[in-house]
Amino acid sequence: NAGVTQTPKFQVLKTGQSMTLQCAQDMNHEYMSWYRQDPGMGLRLIHYSVGAGITDQGEVPNGYNVSRSTTEDFPLRLLSAAPSQTSVYFCASRPTGPRQETQYFGPGTRLLVL
Amino acid sequence: LAKTTQPISMDSYEGQEVNITCSHNNIATNDYITWYQQFPSQGPRFIIQGYKTKVTNEVASLFIPADRKSSTLSLPRVSLSDTAVYYCLVGDIRSGNTGKLIFGQGTTLQVKP
Numbered sequence: 326n327a328g329v330t331q332t333p334k335f336q337v338l339k340t341g342q343s344m345t346l347q348c349a350q351d352m353n354h355e356y357m358s359w360y361r362q363d364p365g366m367g368l369r370l371i372h373y374s375v376g377a378g379i380t381d382q383g384e385v386p387n388g389y390n391v392s393r394s395t396t397e398d399f400p401l402r403l404l405s406a407a408p409s410q411t412s413v414y415f416c417a418s419r420p421t422g423p424r425q426e427t428q429y430f431g432p433g434t435r436l437l438v439l
Numbered sequence: 440l441a442k443t444t445q446p447i448s449m450d451s452y453e454g455q456e457v458n459i460t461c462s463h464n465n466i467a468t469n470d471y472i473t474w475y476q477q478f479p480s481q482g483p484r485f486i487i488q489g490y491k492t493k494v495t496n497e498v499a500s501l502f503i504p505a506d507r508k509s510s511t512l513s514l515p516r517v518s519l520s521d522t523a524v525y526y527c528l529v530g531d532i533r534s535g536n537t538g539k540l541i542f543g544q545g546t547t548l549q550v551k552p
Contacts, residue, residue, distance in 0.1 A: 329482075358540065360542070366544065367524075367526065367542045367543050367544040367545050368483065368526075368542040369542070370540065370541060370542075383541075384541065415482045415483075417482070417483075417540070428485055428540070430481075430482025430483050430484070431482055432481070432482060433480070433481070433482055
């Protein structure tokens with residue numbers, strides 16, 4: 326299994342541009358989430374999904390959209406990039422069931438908005 | 440979800456045992472306690488999880504008192520490679536509708552030679 330994959334690894338955007346960060350997992354996990362991590366800070370939850378067709382907002386959802394059309398993919402869309410969205414973005418997934426010890430994180434996407 | 444409080448940073452030396460305590464005064468009956476480790480430029484990695492008393496695996500031990508309002512992650516005989524940020528999370532992982540994992544600022548552990 327490839328686990329959780331994210332593309333691109335690094336991206337530079339200009340203010341106002343839009344883009345989609347891709348996240349995919351091949352472990353048939355129901356739960357997927359997006360986090361952002363600013364320098365020296367902890368992770369903040371942007372959006373999450375408990376299954377295909379179901380998404381919900383996290384702590385900092387403004388400026389981001391998500392969709393979950395399949396179990397495998399959970400893309401994060403930046404509608405109109407702003408310098409405040411410069412961050413490292415992590416995607417994560419975990420299976421259903423009573424335990425979450427097998428939550429997996431992707432390698433991250435570093436985003437720079439100029 | 441219960442809010443957690445951890446020390447911002449800790450220093451230790453190689454070979455020592457390190458104990459990181461997390462406070463979660465508002466923990467709910469169905470909440471579990473989970474610890475993650477994060478190295479620079481990587482995503483967090485699961486370390487250990489528990490509900491009450493003591494849990495031990497090949498990496499760490501987790502001590503949870505009877506009132507569950509705090510927990511302590513114990514790392515035996517740390518090495519330089521244990522330098523990382525450690526996050527404590529609490530949440531009801533049993534619910535089929537719960538996808539949220541809320542991370543705090545974590546504890547930056549610096550292991551010195």
